[in-house]
Amino acid sequence: MISVIIPVYNCEKYIERCVESIIVQKSANVDLEIVLVDDGSKDNSYNVCVEMKKRYHDSVVLVHKDNGGVSSARNAGMDAAHGEYYFFADSDDVVTEKALESLTTLTSKEAQLYMGEVRICGTKRQILYTKKASYTKEEFIYEMMTEPSTELLASGVWGKLFLASIISKNKIRFDERYQNGEDGLFFADYLKYVSRVEVFDGEFPVYKLYRYDAGERESAVSYFYPDLFEFFVLHREMLYRMLYDSKGINLKEVHQHYINDLIILLVRAFAFPEFFNEKVLLEILKKLLRNEMLKRASRDYERKLRGSSILIPFGLRHNCKYILYWQLRRRGKQYRKRRYSGEKLRSIFR
Template identity: 30%
Template structure:
């Protein structure tokens, strides 16, 4: 017997109905019994207290046993309410039903074939509380063959739809402040299987005061189904769909004035909705069906595909848009077939120094397709991996892979860049792999690098068929070490710079992008040596003071002098010091004192290598307290000590 239209609760209210939940999780369900345990268990396993979570599952006329499975979960989880309604033909109506019933400060829409990361709700709600967010995007992860719509890489308290990638993910699965949704009466389109969340997502983003991004935790897992039954993979009446997209874009047009900002939004819609059907679905239709699809899309191209939008599209979509506007159905079919049934010919570097995609009819006089439709020059970027970085003898050795897809590469250079200055260091390159040696003594065109912070880039050059005598394309990119690489090479070290004298060199990564930099500091103040320098001060049985210190000192020259020194407010005393050099740049220094000037002295380690001289404070075992030595009133001579001035 079919379920009635009015809603019935399949579970009692939560354990304490007087406690208002922090977040209501709304789960639309339609024939997803095989995935319900995974979905709901991800909610019941949240680190956020279950008393603060209200779960509302809306069964939209399931016939596969989903209703019974929901009832079983409701018996075991008092914070789950199950509502039932007739099948509505899409996720919009069950989401609206759940939203009307929700009581939480926030709502989160979770599809019943997906799941949450274990800390998602705790992290998302805390960020919303802290930032006053109307919407919080959590990082989305694709699973089981399904890709995430956008890769959110940077956590941000507040972003704009015009300067961040959030507009590229208009789907429902994110956190919303419920009062914000109610103030603007935002609801989903009902009865649609595909793109029912577009008007909701667009209106929410354009009206929100604060949109935040939580990118440092995997919040939402977007799963593909084994039977490819996800709504986005179903057969669609594409002409009707394109007419519907036209009404959606009319709303965008009404809310965003013409210009660069509106065009940024339209680029996403040409990628995601307008040109998306022109693939396998287009080729599967007969000639008349293809012509109807083209006729449905043509008004959208004519109205919204400005020159700025067209230039922002990749060549395959740019050609589709041009063919639709110009009524070139044969050329449109050839372009779609090149992408769908095979692949375009390899791109090539033209005699004008531009890179052109290998789609059909390039410079065919009978077709007259503009070169600009094929041009992908501005889309060619360096693909590179920095596999290894290693210091040896004061020289930084780098190794990695690099090319310019789809052109390959012919030469590679390392570029050191700072304050308008740039120096190039050639790399050995073969079969996609490169090696380079950056010597601070010679890297500045044969001379020493000056003090300061140097960014490290890789420059890759590809030549055309004419070789080095013909046109070439050169691109640069920041060097970024692979994740998980060791950090031992980031320790400050002493390096030689020829006539410029030794300096303290340190590698570090910029924040937040992780670009590799080299800091050269003659004074050693920005990134001091001896971070692990620890020492002890003991008394021997004969009454002598025994000082010992250990540290790692990368790059220390073999002829360098290391000595312990005592300082007070006005005096310095250099001690006779023995030095033991161990493996891995580890040093142990010791001094033995019978007597000395009375007072309390701070212990430092003096490092001298030619003109290079640094005094490094010795700390006690806790790493925080400076190591001091107290000498009582002297009774004997200072034979063990050599006294110096300052």
Template identity: 30%
Template sequence: MIKVSVVVPVYNAGSYIERCAPSLVNQSLGADAYEVVYVDDGSTDDSAERLGRLAEAHAHVRVHRQENSGWPGRPRNVGIDLSRGKYVQFVDQDDELSYEALERLYALAERNGSDIVLGKVHGTMQGPSNVFKRTVERCTAADAPLFESLTPHKMFRRDFLHEHGIRFPEGRVRLEDQLFMARTYVRAKTVSILGSYPCYRWNRRDDGGNNSSRRITPDDYYGHLGNVVEAIKEGTPPGDLQDRLLRRSYRVELLRPVSEPRVLRRSGKDLEEYFTTVRRMAMTSYPAGVREGLPAISRLRAELLVRGRLDSLVELARRTEQIRAHVEVDDMRWRNGRLVIRTRIGMVRGDGEPLTVVRRGGRTLLDPELLDGIGGAEDWEVPDPFTSAHGELIVHDTAGNHWWYPHGELTPALEPLGGDRHRVVVTGETVIDPLTLTGDEPMSPGAHQVWASAQLLGVGRRPRLTPTPGATRVILGTVAVGAPARLVSPTWAGPGGQLRLAVGAPGRIGTTRRLLLRTTADHRLRHGVREVLRRLPTGTSRNVRATARRAERWLVR
């Protein structure tokens, strides 16, 4: 029985075939349980010969050659028709699968009767995505942020695609992947997300040959975006769910040309063309509820767009571009082998003052100083300061380029600043467990950088987690966790003083020189040494005590 068919569209892939192929033909699922279907879309280089050699060497590889269609849609459709597996997994010619990807995705699909399974994506084309924060056994577009992941690099139940007649648009169609995914998401009864294992490595080509990196025109791009919008409307009734599903394309695709940095990089006719195109689409394609559910600054942009205030949009972009996140590390300590970090994140304007809301006459208004002099933005009301507000810490495994989400989301709060001014913050504890952070597996040896992420009032920022300026700078001692034990050492040694966790190989416990608390207070140093000695394995404390006697030189004053 063939469990999975891997479909790979190919056009002039050249040496990328050999880069991608080993990860496909050597899956842990077993060669008798899956097939790899390459569809060569009329390549003019030596791709056909390379694929032929691959098929000769591997019995579970099939190659189909066709005339050039100009885009990945037709070869993917042909691949669906040629597939014999219960599930179809799409892979681009320059990307890779992790060794256990098919085995894990298939098991998750079978366990839940899934129509679609999303595998965690990593690589040079992918940053952190909270879609893959956790493994989700069963969900739908109504209760999970599926529309934040619109690439087709996923596993689909083949009968599901046939039952609904879902195919990729053929020919040179922009956003063909978004259109395909929109049609599947609104029809899927069960979707699963594998967030505990990096499955798909999405690579940026060295030669810039990815389709998504090619130049576009406003009419072309937004004309095809209109097809995506219509697909969502056709698959959902008018109302809250439809508005929520459409809000992603409005926020990401429609407002992007009139927001920083793009609106500040364009000028003249080029800027006018983009502005005219997205304004027309905003006024004709989206229900009013889509705009009403946006956070404060995004909703203001939407209003200025509809009013035709390009000048105000440009000035708003200049000011919001200067907004940065202000992160305060209130406390950090080891607790039962877990690193617990208490943080508070707010936003500050370009002048260093907090981004605020103001309570006046029973209304909540967006920061008047931010908006001063911007036509059409006066007294901009904020019905709910917490709309789309969220924050979290993220850990980046720099060696594997994997992003992991510790437990403990930050909670939005409104903090008084005096008078009628308040700032929106997110605050709370984050727990980094070195033994379970990476998909319930121990953190891999190497350097892991800690980042903060926050979305407040429609401004999203992802700064490095660095010490709070002017506050006591605390580094907790190295601890040994797990069996066999591995050392985990937090330091402010990352870029720009970023918090970095250095993880040692399991079973290789040695006494490093700096197993101490770094601080400005000597009593804390003594307390930290005692804590380190208590946690270290028997037999190593003698060396640590000798190191402690020389610790004065390491104090940060």
């Protein structure tokens, strides 16, 4: 049986659509339960869940708890689940038709993780996909760390079947200290116990992830939070440690992507001084420059940059906090100015 775990918080407009996209997939080939965890919603979400529990009876498990955040809700959902497999969904997303049946067909293969493509629906349509249908753990992690189409799959739990036995045996939990990035850390923790990954190689995504428009200021607040750097470094380190001693893995390529991604995150943070003051930014740089993975990666970094752009990787490599600070502040201003004109971030490094 598949337990589909859905945290519910203030989503009265969407939760029914999400549940109905799942419940129609129950069949002779797909035994499932939907675990709804109301996390202290302030709108009518809980009452909507109660009505769906009445409508679908034993197919729905309903948990009601005080507000503790999405990690707390997912942990409560796992505690209440009965399935052999866990599938995580967000209350405003949709599980596509026949997705669970398609993933179930993969379970005949000897693997510990089963997944499919994810479509992001919203201002920009994007497909998150893998290049192959079958991977060793090391191959999969390498692709996640070096391929943009796969990289975002590493930061979420959408579109994946997890073995409940692995989660239970190894006490894998969502870290309730984090309100952002917690699913990426959970996924990286789970990968420690995986040897093979199987991917549904069909003509449709198994999951539709909805992203809604927000004002520039609101989207900046939600995206550029200080914990992002702690998450980014911790997440990459967890994945990196699983690759470090692997034969045939090009760590230099991994390092290149790591530094590129880090520079982009830093420039974005420095572009919004109203959310990140000087003290916070200097503390972020101080922590980063003590990081061993960053030191190793910066020694391998070979991107050809012009003019003063070379000062950012130079500062990372040689532990020059104040050179980094002033250069990133200048680049952040350029990024903010060009963002409004529609130019891409990478243009500031040319």
